[in-house]
Amino acid sequence: MVMEIADFHCDVLSKLLKDRELNFQGNKPGILDVTLDRLKEGGVVLQTFAVFISPNRHDYHGIDPILESIDLLYEKVLCHPELKLIRTASDLDTCLQEGKIGALLSLEGVGGLRGRLSMLRLLKRLGVRAAGLTWNDANWAADGVMESRGGGLTEQGAALVQECNRLGIIVDVSHLSERAFWDVAALSARPIVASHSNVRELCDHPRNLTELQLRAIMESGGLIGITYVPQFLRASGDAKIDDVLRHVEHICALGGEKHLALGSDFDGIDRHVQGLAHPGQVAALHEALLKRYSAEQAGGIMSGNAISFLRGQLPAD
Ligand SMILES: [Zn+2]
Structure with missing residues (x-):
């Protein structure tokens, strides 16, 4: 059976930003989880590349590192003819027809935009098609999940959500505080996505979502990307593929x-689920799903749900 993988979150761009010697083809084994060879090995048809800027950087609050990360996507990732940037629904179909790996560009935090919607519009022109408002900390738009005051959306954050809706940039709620999550859910005219979060009732981590939140995402017509972050799968001990299955x-x-997808968080994690350390190993998850679900159901989780969602949400041309 042909396996196709669609992954809604990885942080390889942040590693490429930190170490300019790194090569996306994977010439330093053990450093990058996501490489060209592993995407091909795994049968990945769609990979989301998040722009994550480390709070430790001196320029964390500016636009520069965001632009540098996007430049790296073009220079080091999209330079390979096996990959194609997905800007429209027809780009996605072309990728699937031609057997290319579709690259979706997302933001993991809008702090560097400093409230300027003009920056959001320019980033859309550069290819951004999804945006998480925050990482774990707070910024001008909203509070992230680790900000102790637990604030919601600011006025500027609300304007950003509306502009995302207008532009066709998918709003990602994964790192938001609970209050900001509900503000976004109430405000967004389009489906919302949690690109990399699991179930709070199974693993009580603040980055996971409660059943009420999960239901709100489903009701919006959105997606939940199950993530392979060990701490979000089980409270202690080594996480296994069976733990991923419990959340599924x-x-x-x-x-x-129909709302399940994958959000690996590869290259954003320092520990891995056993046997699920890079895109080349995700076939093992597919095999595990096939023991419990039909081929159609398993295929939906691996890629089908994400692809039909994107067909409906990406700009038509
Ligand atoms: Zn993240």
């Missing part, structure tokens, strides 16, 4: 089968 099963039990 829980969301299916809530009626979320």
